Amino acid sequence: MSIKRIEPGSRMSQAVIFENMVYLAGQVGTPAASIEEQTKSILDKIDRLLAESGTSKSNVLKAEIWLSDMKHFNEMNAVWDAWIDPANPPARACGESKLATPDFDVEIMITAAKV
Template sequence: MSIERLHSGPRMSQAVIHGGIVHLAGQVGAPGEDAAAQTRAVLAQVDSLLAEAGTDKSRLLTATIWLADMADFGAMNLVWEEWIGGANAPTRATGEVRLATPDYKVEVIVTAALA
C-alpha cells in the first residue's frame, strides 16, 4: 500500500493518506484571535486539507481538540457544532494543554475515511 504525504516539510506533513484513511496534523488558527475565531480558522483549514485529500468532514472518524484553556470549551463547541452540522459526528476528545505558543488557543487533529 502506498503512502501519500501532502504539504511535507523537514519536520512534518500536513496530511498523510494511507489505507483509505487521511490523517491530518494538528491545525492551529490565527495567533492572537479569540478561541471562536481560531476554531473557525482551524476548521476551514481542515476542510481545505480534507478536500485536497479527496474527502470531507462528513467522513470524519476521529477528532482530538486541544485547548489552551478549558474556559474556551463553550466557545469552541459552538463553532464546532455549527461546522459539524449535527450529522456524521466523529469520535472526539477534548483536553487542556499548553500549546506551542501562548497566542494559540485551539489545535484540532482529525482522521477521515477517503470518499
C-alpha cells in the same frame, strides 16, 4: 501500497493518506485571535486539507481537540457545532494542554476515511 503526503515539510506533513485513511496534523488558527476566530480558521484549514485528500467532514472518524484553557470550551464548541455534519459526528476528545505558543488557544487533529 503507497503513502501520499500533503504539504510535507522538514518536520511534518499537514496530511498523510494511506489506503483509505487520512491523518491530519494538529491544526492551529490565527495566533492571538479570539477562540472563535482561531477555531473557524482551523476548521477552514481542515476543510481544505480534507478536500485535497479526497474526503470531507462527513467522513471524519475522530477529532482530538486541545484547548489552552477549558474556559474556552463553550466558545469553541459553538463554532464546532455549526461546522460538524450533524448526521455524521465523529468520536471526539477535548482536553486542556499547553500549546506550542501562548498565542494559540486551540489545536485540532483529525482522522478521516476516504469513502
